[in-house]
Amino acid sequence: NLLIGKTVTIAIEKGIIKSKSIIVDATHTLSRSNPFSTIEVLRERSKLLRKAVYQFDEAFKSKMPSKNTDNDLTKELKYCKELEKAIENEPSISEIPSVKEKLNLLKELVEDTGEEMIFSKDTDAKTGHKSADSSFFGYKTHLAMSEERIITAAVVTSGEKGEGPELPKLLQMSRDNGMEIDTIIGDSAYSGKENLKIAKNQNIKVVARLNPSITPGFRKDEDRFDYNKDADRFVCPAGHLAIRKARGGTRNAGKNQVDTYYFDVEKCRVCPLKEGCYKDGAKSKTYSVSIKSELHQDQMAFQQSDYYKEKSKHRYKIEAKNSELKNVHGYQRATSYGIENMQMQGAMAIFAVNLKRILKLL
Incomplete structure (x- = not known):
């Protein structure tokens, strides 16, 4: 300034x-x-853990579970849990300090992972959107x-x-x-x-x-959903972009039309800001905006x-x-x-x- x-x-x-x-x-x-996705960080930590184990017992390779080769977070989490279990069942290996440290790091990440998070050395940077299909970090x-x-x-x-x-x-x-x-x-x-x-x-x-999408009238400050004009979508307080939008009502029929924005409920279920925003068990999370005809x-x-x-x-x-x-x-x-x-x-x-x-x- x-x-x-x-x-x-x-x-x-x-x-x-x-x-x-x-x-x-x-x-x-x-x-x-460069940002790393959760799956990339999980793979890196499981690799470091395996490496630490092999330094002390090369024969342990035969007891390791099969690696996940799909780009699927659920399958990767399942593999990491199987890997943890296999190593914990061998106290002679799991109690070695260098192995224990890497095992705890992997367990911590598995416990914290509930959504497609982004990891980076730059902790202040976030993912923004240039359009509905392209993003930047x-x-x-x-x-x-x-x-x-x-x-x-x-x-x-x-x-x-x-x-x-x-x-x-x-x-x-x-x-x-x-x-x-x-x-x-x-x-x-x-x-x-x-x-x-x-x-x-x-x-x-x-x-x-x-633009009718950004004139929603009065909203509580804590319920502030920001409109991203490049993507033509709303972004929730946690920074997630709506996955689609739909318009309801009939134009010029005396009643207001409504734009409804749909969010990914898989992300909502594990969101730290879900209280007062997402109800547990709900099958969808939407945010609706009335398009004022006289406004x-x-x-x-x-x-x-x-x-x-x-x-x-x-x-x-x-x-x-x-x-x-x-x-x-x-x-x-x-x-x-x-x-x-x-x-x-x-x-x-x-x-x-x-x-x-x-x-x-x-």
């Missing part, structure tokens, strides 16, 4: 920033560490930028976070850095009801296309205005800025582990692109 704020102050003092609009978007950065940087292409605010989060909820922070930070704002330009991820309400209270126009009439009318159409033409600028950060300043991949280091990398990259832009405009 200090580095970004300094460059914005210079740009305002030099008369470079004249617009009162901010363009908002998020760009993703891959983690420095890393971080998101949420950006606000003036029409003159000076970045005015940035927030770094883990990869699974939605974009819409970060807008109030970007707005406040841009103002704190000296920007006057009367218009926000973004994509449909930013046109949620809460954002429209905040903008209206502050007399700010929102140049972002309405957002003002915004719908605004979308037809010449001002909206003219301002929306500026949105491409932030895509070009994201590309510059990634392709020129190495922002496509994190250089270190952890969110604090990602923030430091973001600070340096954004400081550099802002100074370059100021020099070019001067």
